[in-house]
Amino acid sequence: MRVYRNLWRKGEDMNKKIFLGTLVKELSILKISEREDIVKEYSQHIDDEVSKGKTEEEAVANFGNIKDLVMDILDAYNIDSSVVNKNGNIIEKTIYHFKKFMDKVSDTIDSLPKGRNVGAQILNYSVYVSFWGILLTGLIFFYKVLGYVLGGVFGGFGVFVMVSLIIVISIIMLIILYNITLHVFSKKNTN
């Protein structure tokens, strides 16, 4: 989770170790040799900057938004698919797409009006609350339907499956909530 949270951080927060660690995680779909190659180059670049008098954080900030950077790097590999890790498993790919979705959510929240005026704050909160309202309503509906279907077909076993699903989905929702909250409130603090 910690590395994932780094996607939200501004460049200035990151030192070399965190930056490189994030890169390694984000580029997990690539072959190990390619990944190491990339990380080594960035590491050397940061060292060069530091020897010229910059701090690690400044050097990392000069790379720009790490999300965009990772996109650019992966773009370069779309040309030659033989370097994509054929063992990049379905979980890693799912997590990758999940993160892309979270980025879209965060960008949407970003584009909302910020500021100290009450109107903007109310708008922010109401969007935030409605998002959760819709999500929860959808989930309750989903549980009801699923419970009905599974109970009818599988009886006791169906209930067991449904309960496990509820637990898994609730955990995922809590993770989403945690990260959005982190993002929304850390962004607010930088106003």
Place this chain on the structure above:
Amino acid sequence: MTTQFKKGVLEMLVLQLISEEDKYGYELVENVNEVFEIKEGTIYPLLKRLTNEKYCDSYFKESKEGPARKYYMVTRLGKDKLKSIRKEWITFHESVSKFMEKR
């Protein structure tokens, strides 16, 4: 808007620079920054792409101050690519300037 211009021209600048002399990533960033400012992150993905497209190649060279550095050199294909990008750029640059001057 300038970012778009820069991105388009960056490939040409990089190919030109490595066709004159083999360079490593950090050097290239410094050289390009003399022409215009770029986000340093953009250089390495570009170099990766150029390598994958066989316009340039890389090798490691020992350095006295530290670990071996990765140097980039232009390939035959890259030289041809540079020639055609250059032609495109000159034509593009001329016609846009001509257009803007008249107004």
